[in-house]
Amino acid sequence: MTQPPSAPGAGSGGAEETIAPSAFRRAAEVRPATVAQKRYTWQTAVAVGVALLVGISYLLFSSRSIQFDVYPGPPDRLEVSGGWFQLPLADRLLLREGSYTVHVEKEGYYDVNQSLDVDESPSRTVTIEMRKLPGQLQVTTDPDVDAMVTVNRTMLGRAPYGPLELEPGTHLVTVRADNYLPFDYELTVPGLGIFQLLDVQLVPAWADVSISSEPAGAVVLRGEETLGETPLSIRLNEGSHDLTVVKEGFSAWEGVVDAVANVAQELPLIRLTPANAQLQVNSIPLGANVSVDGRYRGQSPIKLALSPDVDYEIGLSKAGYGSTVRSVRLQAAATQAITVDLTARAGEVTINALPQDAVIYLNGQPRGSGSVTLQLPSAPQQLEVRKDGYETFSRSITPRPGYPQTIQVRLLSDEEVRMRSIATTVSTSQGQVMRRVEPGSFSMGASRSQQGRRANEVIVPVTLTKPFYIGTKEVTNSEFLRFRNTHDSGGDIHASLAGNNNPVTNVSWADAVEYCNWLSRQEGLTPVYEKRFEKWEVVTPLPDGYRLPTEAEWTWAIRYQARSEASVFPWGNRLPPRRDSGNYADQAARELVPTVLPGFNDGFASTAPVGSFPANALGIYDGGGNVAEWVQDYYAVPTPGQTTASEDPLGPKRGAQRVIRGSSWRHAGITELRLSYRDFGTAGRVDVGFRLARSAL
Known part of the structure; x- marks a missing residue:
């Protein structure tokens, strides 16, 4: 075992080392030291500036220069919408490639909304022509x-008339009034919405003529018309007039007066000479017209004052009787009477009346x-x-000897009279005429044997129980622009599509x-459509406001024309279409189209201006051609084999598409022309528009 080393000087008996305590510092009193970092401010600014310059250069070099040439200019307002980058540069505008809409406004001109596609071309000039507003x-x-006021040979109505919208240019204004000279004037209309007042000073077509005689109280005659007794002031229309002045016991005065329009004249005093010969003229029957040498004198019996030793021809005539002439010469102081028996002239008249028990009256006597x-x-x-419960028929007839006449009379029942008293047309606040269509029963669809028939044309029996109104013409651009003034019907495709009186398209x-x-609210009517979950739906029962016709109403009014049989085509049952039968x-x-009618x-x-071609039997225009038309119904293919008539159908309750009916200016095939x-569809097309309908409540 290795022992740990001993500390120097250590011994079992050595003193222990003293460890001094260190002062305690709270953590809050301990602060971290801040280390200075290296700054790069100028480098960052340079980097950002370079990035901005690169970005701006890219935008400038990848943008296209567009110049707008507005005629006539300058515009009051020019805006370009679309895209995210636009940079004005002098009289030009830098735009990125893409699609834009140019909106131009100028007082006195229609607003222009024109599509603009910016392509790879480095620069481009876009010409925008402003169209003048019509004048008033x-x-x-x-x-x-x-x-009566007539403009460009179209009779408009009684004066005062207007304000009338007229396109800029020269227009022929004609004013005609009885007993006034005709007024014709070529009026230059500047347009630009300017109001013009044409106050026509009518010139009388008559002359005031004063006639006096000696003695006074003589009767003045013009033909068979008695004008009055002298002294007399009368109005004679411009021209020559044969006048006769007669008074019992005096020879008649005969003369010609030439009247000059608006020039008064006074005839010299007419001195009547006493006549010492008198002729009493009688006739059978009474009331014959009597003339002396072709001049009307009155009706029989009449006493004529004639000059002696003068040959006169006395003529007598009466409607329904023969006419005759007698020659007369009287001696001085002679008084003579003649009686002429006029031979009746008769004609054969046959009167057939329905109902057969209706009574026939002639001159108030039952016959x-x-x-x-x-x-x-x-x-x-x-x-x-006459017949109770029916309207009395009354008219004047004149029998013609040698020419038998047959008169057919069918009395109208009181109910028929009531129906006829209902106005057949009404007009909207925009001037759109709507035709009343009475209810009826018919079949929608077409037989499988019909050439060109499609599978969705299933035959379905329908009964309409309520009358309705339908527009005689399709809604026009000018009418729709009052609702949405930025709308464009496709003038960039073909100029006529945006014509003021052409049907609106692209809706x-x-x-x-x-x-x-919108039109319902303008007239204080209840709107027919309300939005539910971002979709327009029909309010039921149908209110009194304007709407699209149902498919059944469209078929009854345009295909059947409210008659028992329908035509295959708008012009009849055979191809090709008759000349001028439609657009x-x-x-x-x-x-503009892939296929045309040879x-x-x-x-x-x-498109053509609405009403350019003949109307159908109900007076409805463009039921075929011009534009196809939206109707109210959701699109679906009916179930075949239905035998029970559907009453007042509104179409399926839900769907993704809406029905489109009728052919358009783009159609030439037998399928589409029928x-x-x-x-079907939902989006706008350049050959689809619409016409109004309204319930006759």
Whole structure:
């Protein structure tokens, strides 16, 4: 075993080492020593500056220079939306590659929302043409009379008329009023929303003519019309007038007066000479028209004052009777009377009345019921057909000798009269005309044997029990822009798509129903749609507001035209379409669509102004062609074999797509051109728009 070493000087008897205590310090009193670190401030600033310069250089060299040329300029406001980097540089704007929207505003012009795609081109000039707003025209007349205003040969209405929107340019304004000279004026409309007042000073087309005679109290005649007794001031229309002045016991005065418009004149005093010969003219029957040398003098019996030793021709005529002429020459102081028996002239009239127990009256006297044949004088006769519970039929008829007439009369029941008294059209606050459509029963879909038929066109029987209103025209760009002024229907694809009076396109189903709700609120009506879980749904029962037509309503109004049979195509049952029958994919659209109708040209490459083609039997335009149309229903394929009619269907209660009905300007195939064609979607397209509907509550 190795022993530990002994400490020097240690011994068993040595003294122990004394260990001094150290002072205790609390931990709180112990502070860590701060060690100075090396600073790199200027190096960091340099690094950040270099990074910024590199980033800015990259943005500058990878951006594209865009210059906007606005005509006419300068704009009041120009904004570019989209992207995250925009740097103004003098009259240019640096933009990164991508898609942008340019919004331009200028007073007096339509706002422009134009798409802009920035590509690899280093610099580019974008031309933006502003379109003038239409002008506002108010037409008044002085004096304020019943005058008709016509603009560009289109009759508009009674004056005062307006304000009327007119596109910039020259327009022909015509004002016509009875007894006034016509007014024609070529008006230059600057547009820019400027209001113009055209106050038309109408010039009278008559002359004030004063007539006096000696002795006074003579009767003034113009043809068979009695104008009054002298002294007399009358209005004669511009032109020549044959006047006769007669007084018993005096020879008649005959003359021609030339009236100059708006120029008053006074005829020289007419001195009547006493006549010492008199002729009493009688007729059978009484009331015959009497003329002397072709000049009307009055009705029989009448006493004529004639000059002696003058040959006169006395003419007598009466409606329904013959006419005759007598030659007369009287001696001085002679008095003579003639009586002329006019031969009655009769015509055959057959009257057939329904219901057959309706009573036929002529001149207030019953002549039978159902069907009667009568020989009647060829003079106006008052015909009436009466039956309790029916509206009385009344009209004037004139029998014609040698020409038998047959008159068919069907009395309307009181219920039919009530229905006809209901207005067939109403107008929205935006000027959109809506046609009332009465209910009926029909079938939706098409037979499998029909050429071009698709599997989703299952035949379904339907009954509509309630009347409704439907827009006679599709909603236009100008109407929709009042609701959403930033909307663009696709003017960058083809300029006509953005036309003021062309149907709005590029609208989703949701856009269409939001417009309906907006228009309902504008007119104080109850909106039809409400949002549930971020989806627009129909409120039931249907309120009084505007909405899209249901698929059944669209079919009844446009395909059936509220009749018992439907046509295959909007123009009939055969291809090709008749000329000017609608706006389809034609030769003019060759550069915009893949397929066109051979030999067909409607003159419009894309959409056409609404109402450019003939309406259907209900007065509804563009049921086929122009744009296809959103309807209210969710899309689904019906179950085949249904035999029970569905009443007032609103379509499936849920779904992912909405139904689109009708063909458009992009369609040329037999499948799409048919009125039973069904499409679906939710997003906007350049060939899909909509028309309004409303319940007739």
